[in-house]
Amino acid sequence: MDARTVGPGHYGRGVSLDQAAPRPALPPPDAVPAGRQGSFDELGRLLRDVTFVVFDLETTGTGPTTAEITEFGAVKVRGGEVVAEFATLVRASTGIPPLITVLTGITDAMLATAPPLAEVLPAFLEFIQGTVLVAHNAGFDLSFLKAACERVGYPVPTWEHLDTARLARRIVTRDESPNNKLSSLARLFRARTEPCHRALADARATVDVLHGLFERLGNLGVTTLEDVHAYSARVSPAQRRKRVLADDLPTGPGVYIFRDATGRVLYVGKSASVRARVRTYFTASETRSRMAEMVAAAERVDAIACAHALEAEVRELRLIAEHKPPYNRRSRFPERVVFLRLTDEPFPRLSKVRQVRADAGTYLGPFGGVGGAELAGDGLLDAVALRRCGGRLSPRVTSPACALADLGKCGAPCDGRQSVESYGDVVAAAREAMTGDPALVVAAARARIAGLAEQTRFEEAALVRDRMVAFVRAAARQQRLTALGAVPELVGAVPTAERGWDLSVIRYGRLAAAATVARGIDPRPWVDAVVATAETVRPGPGPTPAATVEEMERIERWLGSSGARLVQLTGTWAWPAASAHRAAAELPQPPPVERREPAERTLHQPGVLRRSGHS
Template identity: 55%
Template sequence: MPPTAASPRYEQVTIEDVGTPLAQVTFVVVDLETTGGSPRDSAITEIGAVKIRGGQVLGEFQTLVDPGHEIPPYISVLTGITTAMVSAAPRIGAVLPAFLEFARGAVLVAHNAPFDLGFLKAACAENGVAWPAAASVDTAVLARRLLTRDEVPNCKLATLAPYFSATTSPTHRALDDARATVDVLHGLFERLGPLGVTTLEELSGLTRQIDPERRRKRHLADDVPHGPGVYLFRGPRDEPLYVGTSTDLRTRVRSYFTSGEQRSRITEMVALAQRVDAIPCAHALEAAVRELRLIAEHKPRYNRRSRFPERALWVRLTEEPFPRLSVVRRVRPGAGVFLGPFPDRRAADAAVAAVHEALPLRQCTARLSPRTPVSACALAGMGRCGAPCTGAQSVADYADVAAVFATAVTHDPRPVLAPLLERVDRLAAEERYEDAAVLRDRVAVLVRAVRRRQRLESLAAVPEMVLARPDGAGGWELSVVRLGRLAAAGIAPRGTTVRSVLTDLLATAETVAGADGELTTSVDETELVLRWLEKPGTRLVQLSGTLASPAPGTGAYSGFLARVDTGRDVRDPFADGRSLGTRARPERIASPA
């Protein structure tokens, strides 16, 4: 037996212990050439490996290995590796430590992994080297789970490599085959997105066997067409169970009946499903908008996103002699100044707290009358409020303060944001880092809320616009947007006149009525349209009215938001855990006798 090599220390990593996004996982794709099919009577003749992460090649490893005996002639014919070629190569005991160091901390990938990893494990055991027991991925198994016989006749590497347009062809040489497997792995990963598989932990579910009951429901996808659109799973009482969207309806719906779909709630939904309805759409924007509307209308029990748009929160400047900031759930057009929407109460309270840091708006919730003075609260003594309750501040003077907030929301946020950012810098200079971090995060919430409202309002103020995007086949995807709402969608195929298609679209488009600048549809829908408008390649074909954002708006604070996001990449030890809620009755100072 050869001398025992020093065994490096490894920590066992299993897929169940890892929740890392696939883009952040380091993979080492390995391939071996051997003298036969079993490690019991055969040995390794070549190791090739490629280290990748996030689609980038980080390094390569390749070496011939002396198997210690003659290479059978038929193996030499297959691989091109002869006994003479490996006569001066190192033995496997000398190669293993270098390879294991190259693969340290990575997930091992191989095509038909039991073969390659079986040889490596046997070599480690024979040479007294500890096997790291790293997580592994078998591209052959993945391919069987993700591809159908309609796409490839088998899942051999020689078949998959050209199917995924691999840049290296398999040649039965270790490094070439490893490079080809890298391209196959990336091609398979592209199939994971529609399945919601984004982490290594979720990837492990693809190796599980499919439930026979689920397989028997594949016929539900038989009448679903290809192309973009929305699909609805319906239950025993014809009730909508789940609404989804895809650029290829048939492929997406069929994926629910494969082992690739492992989410427990979706598994339960598929078990209840009795029918799948498909709604073909002109393009992805129409599909996304229809999905939002259907979810809001039916509130399917298995959808989580956008089921209750009415639960969004807004910060409202109340309409009274001495207005205050109030968190509300409904926006009534024309009823005061609003900021938002916010996803939850904590975000809304953070924005309110930031405004109160900059402006002496009252924080009590009682309705005040200029004719009936009351005693002041502690905030007045701290200079945080002008004490309109005592008569110390007139209605006109208080209105000037409230107008600063209204202007910040609709036009120029600088009078509110500038003193807040100066205070953040001052706190940091005084080494009060916790207070600086808390205020910084509140200001970031406020900036994002103002930016969101201004961008949405600018779109909601446009009576009509027509957008066009190339469809990738020489035609155009057309969208008619009125007051921020998608009113019509269509396709002008290659060879047709865009103007004629557009004329028909405009004639049949939905009539949208609403007050100028007020949202006539859900915020989520208007944001979808806005993102579509801002995507590279989108053209503004026709515009009625003006599409503009305030010149002194929030664009100047993009750098600040980027720095905040960068700072949050590392866990913030000063994360604000304090309640931000406004006290209903701040402690009042007793009036002098």
């Protein structure tokens, strides 16, 4: 097969990211893992399989902080059948108001021999354990239940619940019922028990109302508990109708692409379960106004199934960079980065550039914008007396020096006070700080901060600190990226929750191939297959020779995840122990104590992933 170089916005062996990438050549058939089965969370919990507890409380008033519970009534149902019931009066610490007695028929005499709340509540909490609570105007009953837990001294759990009143407002029309009171709905659905403001009777009537609502929802294709939650939320009919766009999407990890009627890409996202994630865009759980606008314009959702989460993250980044969807806010313009360049000339200087070239200059970055580059550059210039004037200087032609020379911030190579050789020492110190150990920058900044603090010039001290931190973090980032980008090929493996392995082939910091090996399957043939079919990558210049910064940082995090292994490594993945990474890690700490460590550690042996230069 003809492996070829792939340009930006492509993945695998010349396959567009809008298409599914080919999978690696497979091992023998008996070694192929079974297809991925969707989890129950992805498929949804069928209503017939969920155990509900429909409950009602009678109280001495309407405020949970001042009133008390006088009666519990609950009915446990599953698959439309009553499993158990719970009913008890509760002794109140104060007398029942006459109006409550008239409404419920519960008197002080009835509660005199009833058990106290401290005895009833544990039994009720055990009764409802592992179920979904249902109540009519559930907010009222749940507020009293939470207050009861606090009063007895129990931690307040979070109960999954449904509100039949809220559901009815979405389903029952005014022509059918004048209001959504329990008594009105009980008549509409011909409940076998008439509600009468007694807890168990009202709970029994609510059971019949719940089943009547479920029957109507079933006719609308709502068959899971997740569907009910989504349906009961405030979602526009147009938004709800588009839920069908998610029906045929994969349940595993991947990337999803919202498109309008013309096929234009509106939004790109990723998820560990594409179908489940896309469905949330059509429910009330999606509260972002711009997403509601995007969903209104969307007419199609495409998906690309991925081997694992890292592949999904990388594909998302590349698709966003390629299509620049209007509703994505991040990662749309990876080309708009800025580098600091130490020029290649007799008297080098710092300049800001947009692109790294294959020249003799020394680069620092990339930075997300000009402001960050200037802040880091000032941090270097505070410590190293590089010239700050523009233009090219010649050792044979002199010109008057600027005020910086008199301030001691420049050696004045322009008027001949500093030779090419002596200025070269300054350049060497700057280059070492950019590519190696930034100790010079840190020491100079701390000394100046201490002096400014003694003079109570705290704002200036804070600016010096910010410049130093910006420079050190930029240098650390670049050194990490340079180390990864210099590796011709790295094969990493991360264990999955199902005790299998996620495999990735990384070439020059670019994800070149991905695969997942199921539990019990020998991963070695898969490693050979995924390497053989991986993308051919030809590196360019700079710290990010074949991928964007975001992609390389996602790969770094993946390689540093728990249990990660280096399966194969071509070349060396290493950085000096005395690197900017170490300095960046020590920034929040007091001045570091000098430690003797090896000059360099390498990552050349398979095994548990460990990085050099830090503990």
